[in-house]
Amino acid sequence: MPLVVQKFGGTSLVTAERIHRAARRAIRAKLEGNHVVLVVSAMGETTDELLSLALQVCYDPPKRELDMLLTTGEQVSIALMAMAIDAAGHEAISLTAAQLGLVTDSTHTRARIQRISRDRIDRELAGGKIVIVAGFQGIDAGGEITTMGRGASDTTATALSAVLGAEVAEIYTDVDGVYTADPRLVPQATKIDEISYDVMLEMAATGASVMHSRAVEFAKKFKVPVHVRSSLTDASGTMVVTEPSGMESVAVRGVTLKEDLAVVSLIGIPNTPGVAAGIFSELSRCHVLVDDIVQNIHTGGKLANMGFSINATDTAEARAVCERLSAQLGIESVGIDESVSKVSAVGVGLRTHATTAATMFDALARAEINIDNISTSEIVISCIVRRTDGPKALRCLHSALGLDRIVETEGSA
Amino acid sequence: MPLVVQKFGGTSLVTAERIHRAARRAIRAKLEGNHVVLVVSAMGETTDELLSLALQVCYDPPKRELDMLLTTGEQVSIALMAMAIDAAGHEAISLTAAQLGLVTDSTHTRARIQRISRDRIDRELAGGKIVIVAGFQGIDAGGEITTMGRGASDTTATALSAVLGAEVAEIYTDVDGVYTADPRLVPQATKIDEISYDVMLEMAATGASVMHSRAVEFAKKFKVPVHVRSSLTDASGTMVVTEPSGMESVAVRGVTLKEDLAVVSLIGIPNTPGVAAGIFSELSRCHVLVDDIVQNIHTGGKLANMGFSINATDTAEARAVCERLSAQLGIESVGIDESVSKVSAVGVGLRTHATTAATMFDALARAEINIDNISTSEIVISCIVRRTDGPKALRCLHSALGLDRIVETEGSA
Numbered sequence: 001m002p003l004v005v006q007k008f009g010g011t012s013l014v015t016a017e018r019i020h021r022a023a024r025r026a027i028r029a030k031l032e033g034n035h036v037v038l039v040v041s042a043m044g045e046t047t048d049e050l051l052s053l054a055l056q057v058c059y060d061p062p063k064r065e066l067d068m069l070l071t072t073g074e075q076v077s078i079a080l081m082a083m084a085i086d087a088a089g090h091e092a093i094s095l096t097a098a099q100l101g102l103v104t105d106s107t108h109t110r111a112r113i114q115r116i117s118r119d120r121i122d123r124e125l126a127g128g129k130i131v132i133v134a135g136f137q138g139i140d141a142g143g144e145i146t147t148m149g150r151g152a153s154d155t156t157a158t159a160l161s162a163v164l165g166a167e168v169a170e171i172y173t174d175v176d177g178v179y180t181a182d183p184r185l186v187p188q189a190t191k192i193d194e195i196s197y198d199v200m201l202e203m204a205a206t207g208a209s210v211m212h213s214r215a216v217e218f219a220k221k222f223k224v225p226v227h228v229r230s231s232l233t234d235a236s237g238t239m240v241v242t243e244p245s246g247m248e249s250v251a252v253r254g255v256t257l258k259e260d261l262a263v264v265s266l267i268g269i270p271n272t273p274g275v276a277a278g279i280f281s282e283l284s285r286c287h288v289l290v291d292d293i294v295q296n297i298h299t300g301g302k303l304a305n306m307g308f309s310i311n312a313t314d315t316a317e318a319r320a321v322c323e324r325l326s327a328q329l330g331i332e333s334v335g336i337d338e339s340v341s342k343v344s345a346v347g348v349g350l351r352t353h354a355t356t357a358a359t360m361f362d363a364l365a366r367a368e369i370n371i372d373n374i375s376t377s378e379i380v381i382s383c384i385v386r387r388t389d390g391p392k393a394l395r396c397l398h399s400a401l402g403l404d405r406i407v408e409t410e411g412s413a
Numbered sequence: 414m415p416l417v418v419q420k421f422g423g424t425s426l427v428t429a430e431r432i433h434r435a436a437r438r439a440i441r442a443k444l445e446g447n448h449v450v451l452v453v454s455a456m457g458e459t460t461d462e463l464l465s466l467a468l469q470v471c472y473d474p475p476k477r478e479l480d481m482l483l484t485t486g487e488q489v490s491i492a493l494m495a496m497a498i499d500a501a502g503h504e505a506i507s508l509t510a511a512q513l514g515l516v517t518d519s520t521h522t523r524a525r526i527q528r529i530s531r532d533r534i535d536r537e538l539a540g541g542k543i544v545i546v547a548g549f550q551g552i553d554a555g556g557e558i559t560t561m562g563r564g565a566s567d568t569t570a571t572a573l574s575a576v577l578g579a580e581v582a583e584i585y586t587d588v589d590g591v592y593t594a595d596p597r598l599v600p601q602a603t604k605i606d607e608i609s610y611d612v613m614l615e616m617a618a619t620g621a622s623v624m625h626s627r628a629v630e631f632a633k634k635f636k637v638p639v640h641v642r643s644s645l646t647d648a649s650g651t652m653v654v655t656e657p658s659g660m661e662s663v664a665v666r667g668v669t670l671k672e673d674l675a676v677v678s679l680i681g682i683p684n685t686p687g688v689a690a691g692i693f694s695e696l697s698r699c700h701v702l703v704d705d706i707v708q709n710i711h712t713g714g715k716l717a718n719m720g721f722s723i724n725a726t727d728t729a730e731a732r733a734v735c736e737r738l739s740a741q742l743g744i745e746s747v748g749i750d751e752s753v754s755k756v757s758a759v760g761v762g763l764r765t766h767a768t769t770a771a772t773m774f775d776a777l778a779r780a781e782i783n784i785d786n787i788s789t790s791e792i793v794i795s796c797i798v799r800r801t802d803g804p805k806a807l808r809c810l811h812s813a814l815g816l817d818r819i820v821e822t823e824g825s826a
Contacts, residue, residue: 050489059500065507086475
């Protein structure tokens, strides 16, 4: 029997009525002849409310206890979803990560999946049940409760899809698919019908919040087709697949804005081998993710300067690491700029479309937006700008890169 | 090193400030040279809020999923308590029932403890940590999450105390001990300094809500001294022990009121062997607890009538069982009266104090309170009265049985 994984995010579970709506969708998929596995997030703003509760009690909560606290949000959701399916006359069973056997490493708040057991899910599916799995959470080899980072319920869904050999992982959300830009910021944005894993990955990594980038990595690695769609309508959304069927001649598929960045500047680094490696390995050990290394200017003498961007939420930890290493390594000063954003154009073969970069820089210049830094890869071109300029830069690039015009063409066809 | 178990109820955890207060108490016990194990309930009204959420989604939630849902309340509390202790500079670790190894049978919402593993707690205590255990919850042999009934965090505390050989189980609550009657209903009630397990057990069973009766059973069975006391003051509360040191000449130690009762009447039962046994075994199978069998009148002919009291919350289930059996066994009719309460006098050797019963009936008669039924045991005399008469009956008995006068005597001494 084919198997479908459906993942419902917090906005799709915010009221009893929405939970029933999600339950009906799962039941319909079952009645259409599929095994159905649901992955659910915490209801609405639950995770933020729990975090705020933690911060009322403790300025810097131990991460193990934070995971103990936050995983209750998904546990509430799985129980309520099972009740909703039961109320509709169908059989369901909820499973925590511990009950399912979703094992991660022991890095609390940022754990990575190590293995997922099929046994319990297979048994429950064979018994005719819809299986409801708590997203976001895992359990380490010692039975400690872990979480995989904000938004990681998507990862639970695609990883489960891979292990179970699902036909499709349906990611239900409050928007009806992936757009050429965030429609809240760019009204001219249009829905993308098909997108490749690689482009989706870069869009997620550079700020498209519709899907978690690690979830896309799993889907890509195990070739799980992903369908990003609205929980409120039956309209089809965006298919994320290996090779989109057409439209690949369109170089730029979307533009994204990542607002929660900070740039760390290290001034006067001794120009001796291994210093940079020491800094980055210490940041990595402290679980600070370095987004882009934005400058690496050797002054020719004994000292160098270096800058890199990080998630703004890691600022305190990055500052602590850098100040400790400054003292050890003789770095002259550490500066952190917390008021930057990154605007990116994402598409296939951008390097071979040489005009894309030029078009971007020209458009930003004409809009009088300063570019602090540029980074490029095969499928993404990013510019660091002032945070206040972010939304304007996004709209400006969306228009300059011809994404607005797709609407016009389709409308006049 | 001596070991102390401290249990904090929902009212002692209702705000961040209260959680910190409880944390300070645990730290103080540790600094005084004890190993400390905390057992915590869900914060404030959390369990009721979760129940209401369930009822929004499902009229009759599956009990397994109800347990999945409700256990999140205690999981939130253990995490926050660990954070509060950490914030105060001491080491703590929270443990769910699954992590601890508190194994129950598989009767969801009313599970009973089968065994408790010491291994994990001993290891954490040896590592210098304060151990925080989620009350109310267990795990069955198959890894399913169970709960042990409302108020069962007390049971977790006394059962753990027994297994760990605790010096004392301290039950922290919002009142400063066990009273001769509920002080909210009887202003003349006085605090009891020492009470025997047996009397405490009957007081809990007949309505004193300060401690869960199964918790007292555990304490009695394993001779764990229990100290019921206020989380808001340092005053000592009520010690529950095998043999109170003095005062045992006082026959009646307290009066209680149990308001949430219903009386089921079975009219016209075929007078053949095994019918009553069949009814009670079916009620038991459906987990309806029969409080007292209040009437059993054989009419001398082929038919008999029978009445018994149950918890009002079981009314729907009891009605379903009785109506099903009526059809099968040829019982003429089933009536349920949901507007009764039970008022009880509890003390040692009440049967040998023949005057106690007479005093009670006389006092209720003079207050024009009808007694629907009477039941007596070695240490309790109970009367079923109209629910509207309950509080008045309680005050009347408290006074008639000389409990008011203890205050006057002490005041004039």
